[in-house]
Amino acid sequence: MADKNPELMEKIISLAKRRGFVFPGSEVYGGLAGTWDYGPYGVALANNIKNLWWKRFVIEREDIYGIDAAILMNPKVWEASGHVAGFHDPLTEDLKTKKRYRADHILGDNGIDPTGMTPEKMSDAIREKGIKSPEGNPLGEVRQFNMMFKTHIGATEDETSISYLRPETAQGMFVNFKNLLDTLHPKLPFGMAQIGKAFRNEIAPGNFIFRLREFQQMEIEYFVHPNEWRNNFDTFLALQKDYLVNDLGLDEARIHQVEIAPEDRAHYSKHSVDTEFDFPIGQRELLGIAYRTDHDLKSHIETSSVDLTYYDEEKGERFIPHCIEPTFGFERLILAVLSNGYMEDEMNGEARTFLKLSPNVAPVKAAVFPLLKNKPELVAKAREVYQMLKKEILNIEFDDNGNIGKRYRRQDEIGTPYCVTIDFDTLGENPELKDTVTLRDRDTGEQKRVHINDLASLIKN
Ligand code: GAP
Numbered sequence: 444m445a446d447k448n449p450e451l452m453e454k455i456i457s458l459a460k461r462r463g464f465v466f467p468g469s470e471v472y473g474g475l476a477g478t479w480d481y482g483p484y485g486v487a488l489a490n491n492i493k494n495l496w497w498k499r500f501v502i503e504r505e506d507i508y509g510i511d512a513a514i515l516m517n518p519k520v521w522e523a524s525g526h527v528a529g530f531h532d533p534l535t536e537d538l539k540t541k542k543r544y545r546a547d548h549i550l551g552d553n554g555i556d557p558t559g560m561t562p563e564k565m566s567d568a569i570r571e572k573g574i575k576s577p578e579g580n581p582l583g584e585v586r587q588f589n590m591m592f593k594t595h596i597g598a599t600e601d602e603t604s605i606s607y608l609r610p611e612t613a614q615g616m617f618v619n620f621k622n623l624l625d626t627l628h629p630k631l632p633f634g635m636a637q638i639g640k641a642f643r644n645e646i647a648p649g650n651f652i653f654r655l656r657e658f659q660q661m662e663i664e665y666f667v668h669p670n671e672w673r674n675n676f677d678t679f680l681a682l683q684k685d686y687l688v689n690d691l692g693l694d695e696a697r698i699h700q701v702e703i704a705p706e707d708r709a710h711y712s713k714h715s716v717d718t719e720f721d722f723p724i725g726q727r728e729l730l731g732i733a734y735r736t737d738h739d740l741k742s743h744i745e746t747s748s749v750d751l752t753y754y755d756e757e758k759g760e761r762f763i764p765h766c767i768e769p770t771f772g773f774e775r776l777i778l779a780v781l782s783n784g785y786m787e788d789e790m791n792g793e794a795r796t797f798l799k800l801s802p803n804v805a806p807v808k809a810a811v812f813p814l815l816k817n818k819p820e821l822v823a824k825a826r827e828v829y830q831m832l833k834k835e836i837l838n839i840e841f842d843d844n845g846n847i848g849k850r851y852r853r854q855d856e857i858g859t860p861y862c863v864t865i866d867f868d869t870l871g872e873n874p875e876l877k878d879t880v881t882l883r884d885r886d887t888g889e890q891k892r893v894h895i896n897d898l899a900s901l902i903k904n
Contacts (some may be wrong), residue, residue: 445721477648477656487806512615559706608642634665659773692801798858
């Protein structure tokens with residue numbers, strides 16, 4: 444079990460804001476609980492993480508198709524999926540302050556394992572053990588709280604106009620299953636993939652971007668013959684870890700795959716494994732995989748009366764495919780990458796902070812500096828090198844602000860793997876070093892002299 448490190452979490456939140464990764468949502472109005480905004484480096488980091496996922500799970504495969512469905516869906520979708528009846532968390536209220544808490548969290552904090560407890564059992568446990576709210580006040584009866592955000596479609600606000608912001612991206616794929624069959628005629632096994640927003644009215648959002656009310660998911664619904672679920676489940680479970688370690692550069696020792704007890708699984712799942720990560724808030728869920736059986740397609744057939752079966756021409760067999768769902772909570776990936784990379788050390792006798800990000804995800808791959816800002820010939824050469832690298836590598840930054848030490852510190856804090864400095868030797872002051880630059884390594888601070896012509900391939904590799 445990973446130790447909790449609230450101080451580290453505060454440092455990460457502070458760096459994320461200071462360097463333009465993540466800002467509190469609606470900050471000028473005091474914020475809005477459970478919402479955060481991405482700044483320029485946050486967007487760049489996010490795009491890298493999404494692109495690696497899309498490349499691995501969609502572009503490089505012949506059997507997974509990308510889609511992008513609407514966030515607002517017909518409310519019958521959420522009746523069929525079971526979310527209207529079953530997507531809730533246990534809630535209890537501080538009877539004095541009226542603040543609301545997750546009852547399972549309150550029990551867990553008081554040493555009681557809430558696994559499998561009904562709301563009635565939770566109420567009993569709170570009463571019997573005399574558990575109070577964090578403010579020390581009595582707590583009310585535990586009841587279920589539906590986490591879907593309700594809204595109204597159109598100008599009339601009554602029961603008939605209710606709709607919901609989607610609480611998972613998954614259903615956008617199930618309702619497009621027939622469209623995919625009819626247009627691309629894929630053969631089983633095949634999958635659909637989607638990256639998009641999801642919304643949950645969490646009772647207690649918090650821990651920075653760990654628990655949000657508005658967040659993003661990257662999900663795959665992979666359809667298989669019912670007899671083939673187990674091997675596909677295990678394959679995707681291994682691929683999830685591979686993506687975390689080899690694409691995002693997370694430390695394997697901080698990743699833990701944990702099978703979920705039947706009583707703790709989502710209402711649609713027959714087998715679930717969560718991948719947990721050692722966050723600064725302890726070992727917590729990062730992403731998951733579930734065997735959703737034919738739950739969703741079957742329910743949509745029953746509710747919509749549309750045929751969502753699959754016909755296997757070779758075997759002459761018609762059936763409802765079963766579904767394996769690898770799901771990735773996007774903001775938790777960002778938090779994992781930031782906490783995995785956050786480092787402090789001493790360099791040249793000074794304390795420094797740096798983000799040891801994999802070059803795969805680093806928002807800026809290299810920064811180019813003129814040694815001095817007020818020497819037009821240095822600036823012109825640095826601009827030339829910058830333009831040359833930008834053409835080949837894209838995410839390259841030009842920086843001539845402040846002194847060189849400050850520029851290094853800034854780039855270290857945003858996780859830039861390399862800094863390139865153009866000095867007088869580059870211009871030929873020492874003829875032997877003409878057209879060479881210094882290339883500084885973020886992690887070691889080591890600098891070596893390399894020829895301009897070798898820069899792009901060195902940085903890329
Ligand atoms: N379609 C399946 C599904 O939605 P889930 O376990 O409820 O499953 C999937 O959510 C992932 O979404 C989680 O593993 C987590 O990473 C992320 N997630 C869920 N609720 C979240 C929240 N309130 N804030 C941020 N991420 C969340």
